Amino acid sequence: MSFFNNDYQTPDWLKAKLSRRAMLKAAAGVTATSAIPIVWSAEKSEALNQLKRQDPWLTLDAVLSHLLPQSESGPGAKDIQALAYLFNVVDEQPIDSEEKAFIFKGVGWLxxxxxxxxxxxxxVLNTEQKEQLLRKISGSQAGNNWINTLINYLYEAMLSPPSYGGNPDGIGWKWLNHQAGFPLPPKGKRFYEIPGKYQISIKNIATEDKRKA
Structure with missing residues (x-):
């Protein structure tokens, strides 16, 4: 399969996600979406440093950086640690398994x-070649969906609390002149660090639900 498969149709998980985000944007009057809090740690940072030397993370890093390059007008994907945020989403959040597969398959198709x-x-392409290639795949439904999925995670990385992987030191908030809500969780008091709370790994939720079904 490729981005240009004529049999491709937008999957239900993406339709639901786009519908939910449209509703949230209309209700809140902002481009940010509600993200599930996720865990970030030194161990995860080291794991990602190893993984991003090869695909799929090598290519995902390049795509995110092209979609949101650093410029005089604002921070880029690397500044907001978009790859770290996406890695944490894929590694920890109970997102649809088909969405994870779609993100990774897109790397191979690209x-x-x-x-x-x-x-x-x-x-290894230069900036102009990358732009031309992404524009070509965006002309297909699958390619457009894949790019939009990554763009949505760029937004989340920029607007989420720093303790969850993206937006280091609130760089995204500062750029947008946004005042975050308080209190923000400091290190040692984040939700997953509270004794007796959230001890079940999020990774196992989908598997456990299937067993109960």
């Missing part, structure tokens, strides 16, 4: 298309 067009993987 590099396959890049090879067919330019005989190179996406990460």
């Amino acid at each position: 590099n396959g298309f890049s090879q067919s067009q330019l005989n190179s993987n996406f990460v």
